[in-house]
Amino acid sequence: MNVSEALKTRVSANAFDTKAQLSTEQITELVELASEAPSSFNTQNWHVIAITDPEVRKKIRAAAWDQAKVTDSAVLFAVLGSTKVVNKLSESMELATSAGVVNNEIKDWxxxxxxxFYDDQPQLCRDEALRSSSYLAMSLMLAGQEKGYGSGPMIGFDSSEVEKILKVPEHFVVSVLISMGPLATEGNWNRKPRRKNIISFNTY
Ligand SMILES: Cc1cc2nc3c(=O)[nH]c(=O)nc-3n(C[C@H](O)[C@H](O)[C@H](O)COP(=O)(O)O)c2cc1C
Structure with a gap:
């Protein structure tokens, strides 16, 4: 499946195959593919919690409008963005220098x-937590699509409750929950057509 096909076949799924399971390796591969997403200054200011424990998922479902897909899919992901945007930047850049992609001068820059840029800018930091982690979230859904899994992104949840259940550190924001796995044979909508009038050139 190429990217165009993945983009044109993905739907937000509601009905998952409740018997399906994904192995730790399969889940890890998906997250590693998703982490190929770009991030501001290469900060990679994200984290993913893969939730497979039925008890934890039951609690999240109660905090997420009782959406069945929270418990029904093979895996539930919580995609987190860090508001301490530059916290892990030196680690990320170290990888780039070690790989010979950039030199120390560029790393320092x-x-x-x-x-x-981010110093004393709480709003910008929160924006960045959501922005960079959203790129990862979409990449995760496309990676799943290529593997033949459906996905269902969700913002319909009580974030403070979900953060408590998942023991999320204070400087992280739960950007989105994503249910993922093989779909049920029935119960999902077809693709919703897109508006076409969303582009202008040069000015609004
Ligand atoms: C950030 C975000 C949050 C969403 N939250 C929910 C949700 O809580 N529950 C749900 O059923 N669908 C949710 N959706 C799915 C949207 O309703 C869906 O993407 C939209 O209707 C377009 O349908 P499609 O993705 O199948 O093309 C969410 C989508 C996004 C991108």
Whole structure:
């Protein structure tokens, strides 16, 4: 499946095969593919919690409008973005220098300028937590699509309750929950057509 096909076949699924399971390796591969997503200054200011424990999922479902897909899919992902945007930047850049992709001068430039850009900017930091993790979230759904899994993104949940259940550190925001796995044979909608008039050139 190429990217165009993945984009054109993905739907937000509601009905999952409740018997299906994904192995730790399969789940890990999906998250690793998703982490190929870009992030501001290469901060990679994200984290993914893969939730497979039925008891935990029951609790999340109660905090997520009782949406059946929270418990019914093979795996439930919580995609988190960090508001301490530059916290892990040196680690991310270290990987890039070790791989010979950038030199130390560029590494220093990224680290210095990212730190300046986000310093004392709580709104921008929160925006960045949501923005970069959203790129990861969409990448995760496309990776799943290629593997033949359906996905269902959700913002219909009580975030403070979900953060408590998942023991999310204070500087993370739960960007989105995503149910993923093989779909049920019935119960899902077809693709919803898209509006076409969303583009203008050069100015609004
Ligand atoms: C950020 C975000 C949050 C969403 N939250 C929910 C949700 O809580 N429950 C749900 O059933 N669908 C949710 N959706 C799915 C949307 O309703 C769906 O993407 C939209 O209707 C378009 O349908 P499609 O994805 O099948 O093309 C969400 C989608 C996004 C991108």
């Amino acid at each position: 990224f680290e210095t300028n990212a730190a300046k």
